[in-house]
Structure formats: structure tokens, C-alpha cells
Amino acid sequence: MTSHAILDSNTHRDLRVASDPSADMGDGVMSCITFPDEFRRVQGEFPILFRMDAARENFHALAMFGFEQGENLFLDNGKWDAAYRPLALSIQPFLIGRNPDGEGPGQVHVDMEHPRANAAEGTRVFDEDGRPTPYLEGIAEQLGAVDQGYRGQDAFFAALKRHELLEPFTLEITLADGAKNNLVGFHIIDEAKLQALDGEAVAELHAEGHLMPIFMALASLSQIGELVARKNRREGHI
Numbered sequence: 001m002t003s004h005a006i007l008d009s010n011t012h013r014d015l016r017v018a019s020d021p022s023a024d025m026g027d028g029v030m031s032c033i034t035f036p037d038e039f040r041r042v043q044g045e046f047p048i049l050f051r052m053d054a055a056r057e058n059f060h061a062l063a064m065f066g067f068e069q070g071e072n073l074f075l076d077n078g079k080w081d082a083a084y085r086p087l088a089l090s091i092q093p094f095l096i097g098r099n100p101d102g103e104g105p106g107q108v109h110v111d112m113e114h115p116r117a118n119a120a121e122g123t124r125v126f127d128e129d130g131r132p133t134p135y136l137e138g139i140a141e142q143l144g145a146v147d148q149g150y151r152g153q154d155a156f157f158a159a160l161k162r163h164e165l166l167e168p169f170t171l172e173i174t175l176a177d178g179a180k181n182n183l184v185g186f187h188i189i190d191e192a193k194l195q196a197l198d199g200e201a202v203a204e205l206h207a208e209g210h211l212m213p214i215f216m217a218l219a220s221l222s223q224i225g226e227l228v229a230r231k232n233r234r235e236g237h238i
Helices: 036-042 134-162 191-196 199-207 211-220 223-234
Strands: 004-006 031-034 048-052 059-064 094-097 107-111 166-174 180-189
Touching: 004 094, 031 036, 036 059, 036 134, 036 211, 048 211, 059 134, 059 180, 094 134, 107 134, 166 223, 180 211, 191 211, 199 211
Parallel strands: none
Antiparallel strands: 004 107, 031 059, 048 059, 048 180, 094 107, 166 180
16 A cells, blocks of 8 residues: 655654665565666666566566565665665655646655654654755655656667667576576567667667666676575575
8 A cells, every 4th residue: 555645844744764774664675666877876786677567568677686576685684785775765665746747846755654654763854843854855866866767768768679679588597406596577688689780870879878778787687697696695505
């Protein structure tokens, strides 16, 4: 269940948010949404894979944390074991709200049913005088980055589709104890087709700002081996 409300200094004066990483607080997931503007920061820690939505109309990008539903191999005894935490996780329980027509400035909303909201011991959102705390100011900045990133990703995926640069990807891994894990239903950048593009197409991708995130997504695939190593360590095999 969710219960979104516009964040208000009167209604939410005493709101505290649990900001520490925790599976119980929403971090127990095998992946989260990311977007091209974030790929540079994500690729140094997590594989970036692409998946088509349920309606099979649009793609979205995912930062991968594990191989099974509910598995986050970067959570370690209440600590985030990576140099970067993707924005889709770090902004919880906040989100951007807009008018029904999608126009106009974004508003900071809070999901009051989220487990991070109403924490007895947490970070204050407003001070005693109703002014935003530094924590909320940081959240607002992150929300702005997320909003901008999501709004810009349609052009990125349109370019990938135009140049047929996505290919299906299935991964089967065998752990040290012989157990198998599978990642199915994903896509990755087709490196062979990328290399085969002519100069005009490459220049177009560069001019539109898509070439760098394409390279970052490709580079992120080197993190799959580290993800497997984390899985083995978690299972006590290494």
C-alpha cells in the first residue's frame, strides 16, 4: 500500500525518516530503476541491464544487486557495501508529484505508508521552526536529478531502438557449490552492432548525448563477475 501526500511543513513538522540501509526498509530488492544520467556513477559498482515493461512497449534500465527476488548482495548487517547507492533507493520514501497533465513544477511528495516514514528514531525532515533540514534539502536535490533523468531517458531508448542496439541477454551462473542461478528476460547493448555503426550514426549518438551512457552500460557488465563473487561469499563458499 502507498499513501502519497504533498510534503508540508505543518502536516509533517515532526516527520522523521529512517535513512539507514535496511532490507526491512525497502532495500531488500535484487535491482532498482536507474537512468542514463546516472550510469556513470552506477557502472563502477553494479551491472546495468535493460528490461521491457509489462506492456512490452518501453524499456527501462536496472542496477542489479542480486540474482533472486528480494536478494541484495550489497546489504551487509545494516550497512551499504558499495561506494554508491542508486538514487531510486536513496530518495525513499520521497517522490516527485505533478499535476494530472504532467506539466508544471514538480512537488516533493512523501509516501506515509513507506516503512521509512514515521520512524521513531530517524532524521528530521523539518526543524522545530518548520524550516527544511539539510537532509530534506539534499533529498530535494536528488529528486530533481531523478526527475530530470527520467524525463530524458525516452530519447535514449528511442535512439537504441532506432539503431537496433539492444539484444536479449540470459545469464546462467554456477556457484562454487554447484548451485545455479539464472538471469532471464533482460537485454544489454549489442556491442557488435555498436561497433558496426557508420561514422554518421556514431556522431549522431554523440551529439544527442547518448554515446557516453551506452559506453557506461557496456562497462558495467564487468561487474557481473563481482556480483557472482559476492554471491559465493554470501553463501560461504569463498
